[in-house]
Amino acid sequence: MDLKERIATELIAARERSVGLTLEALDEPGLVTQVSPLMSPLVWDLAHIGNYEELWLLRAAAGQEAMRPEIDNLYDAFEHPRAERPKLPLLTPAESRAYIDTVRNKVLDSLEKVPLTGGPLTEGGFVYGMVIQHEHQHDETMLATHQLRKDGPALLDPSPAEPPAGDVALAGKEALVEAGPFVMGTSDDPWAYDNERGAHTVDLPAFFIDVTPVSNAAYLAFMENGGYDDPRWWHPDGWDWRIRSGKRAPAFWRREGGQWLRRRFGRTEPIPSAEPVQHVCWYEADAYARWAGKRLPTEAEWEKAASWDPAAGRKRRLPWGDDGEHANLGQRMMRPAPVGSYPEGASAYGVRQLLGDVWEWTSSDFRGYPGFRVFPYKEYSEVFFGTDYKVLRGGSWATHPMACRTTFRNWDYPIRRQIFAGFRCARDV
Structure with missing residues (x-):
């Protein structure tokens, strides 16, 4: 073609x-x-x-x-x-x-x-x-x-030919990303946006990153341990948001008869414990990470874990290589796949589900790369640069593969919860 x-x-x-x-x-x-x-x-x-x-x-x-x-x-x-x-x-x-x-x-x-x-x-x-x-x-x-929408279902759940099988044993496991330089961003992807350009070398110390996104079960443990009631875990602005908003669970969750339920496209269903948590804001993700004794990865750490092949000394456009599709993308399911799914989609460091399932909050503010140039209009990226927006990476189950790659950058206010966002944690070595 x-x-x-x-x-x-x-x-x-x-x-x-x-x-x-x-x-x-x-x-x-x-x-x-x-x-x-x-x-x-x-x-x-x-x-x-x-x-x-x-x-x-x-x-x-x-x-x-x-x-x-x-x-x-x-x-x-x-x-x-x-x-x-x-x-x-x-x-x-x-x-x-x-x-x-x-x-x-x-x-x-x-x-x-x-x-x-x-x-x-x-x-x-x-x-x-x-x-x-x-x-x-x-x-x-x-x-x-x-x-x-508060009305009944308007969208059907597609039935995947081969439902992904997760590996819950990987939940909470970590991968070591060794210290050293890698190439961040791109200069040769013809359809990349201006905020992904240009490629530049970033030298990072070693760090650990979660092999999978944080699951609903893990996030529920944070909730049941009083995570929403203890200001120690919250950024000051996040604690202010928590108190003013009264939020005590991810968006669309509710407790009924001793069971946690969620509303998903007009349907009410039990919380699937093995799925990555979604519809959490940056403040909630940051609080969980602190509670767990970890932190959110920086944008550079996320991209290195997703894109760098240390054996070959080169960057991958997708975690598993330069082509193919080994991720829950493009509305193939109307929900995240269980944690540990798509082993063939692992990065060179063995990290799974870096593309698809849920957007992943990072600790980084949205800024231009060195030498950033507006193209073709400043309202796509530049007007959003600054401390107001946090970067998300990796796409979600709702993101089309055309708009998802290891260099793609998304951003939003740290209070946003309607987007299909979750997170994974990192920590220093």
């Missing part, structure tokens, strides 16, 4: 996913309703995907005139906070469908005429990869919106 065929295939696959999460899942009231001020109405996400595609693939890459310039402001994510979007004169679901279909047809028609050389925007198909990843990122956001 040549590059343009791959681009067309990935564009089509991303759109099928988006439509399945919106127009095929809910009726019009469900699409236009805002379920939380943290999230947009799903109909906004749908038309925004089309508008972003028009801006970058039709106007910027193909040089075409604007189709509907009057809606640019409505779907500019930086012009209108999510809480305000329901009040905007948004396109209806039917109008949104017509718009995104027209945009997509024009994009596929123009693809053959756009050279994928000659400039940084189109070189290697970068701008197309950016748009494909953008759509999949919004699909994950749509899944978070579905999780926040």
Whole structure:
């Protein structure tokens, strides 16, 4: 498959996913309703995907005139906070469908005429990869919106052909990552974002890192040991959040009749003890790590454990190598796999589930790498640099493989819990 065929295939696959999460899942009231001020109405996400595609693939890459310039402001994510979007004169679901279909047809028609050389925007198909990843990122956001819905189930659980078998004996086990330099970031991945570039050497002391993410069972032990009641384990800002919010368990958990239950996409079910804990904020993850006598890994430690092959002295794009798929990604399951799953997906250090299952909080603030340069627009990365945001790594079960690699960086406020985030711990040697 040549590059343009791959681009067309990935564009089509991303759109099928988006439509399945919106127009095929809910009726019009469900699409236009805002379920939380943290999230947009799903109909906004749908038309925004089309508008972003028009801006970058039709106007910027193909040089075409604007189709509907009057809606640019409505779907500019930086012009209108999510809480305000329901009040905007948004396109209806039917109008949104017509718009995104027209945009997509024009994009596929123009693809053959756009050279994928000659400039940084189109070189290697970068701008197309950016748009494909953008759509999949919004699909994950749509899944978070579905999780926040209070109505009955709208999404079905797929039945994997071979359900992964975890290895709970690995829970709490650690891997040693020896001291020494490694290459952090990338300079040669054609679809990498600006915040992943450029490759630079980082020299780290030796450290231990958990072989698996922290499980629900392990997190429940923290809860039952009074972890939410002891300020010793909490960052001062985290303790303030804990007191003001009144939170005493991960999001969507509740105790009923002596049993812990969770709500997952409109279903109520017992907490699966072997799954990685998810829907915890950075403060909760940090408190657990302190309680366990450990800490959260730095972003550099996480990337070295995930990507570096010390025997070969080289970096891997994926923990297990440069291609293949040995992780719970792309909505193949609507939940994390049990801890210890996917042994074939282990990194060179024997660390499992570094991609997929749950985003993993790190201790690091979100900043640019040495020599950072904005490309192609500052609102993707640079405007978020600073101490307000903590970095997450590794993707979740809801993250598409196109938007997941050992260098990919995510970030969010340390109080966020609606995202599919968990963590693993580290400690000094």
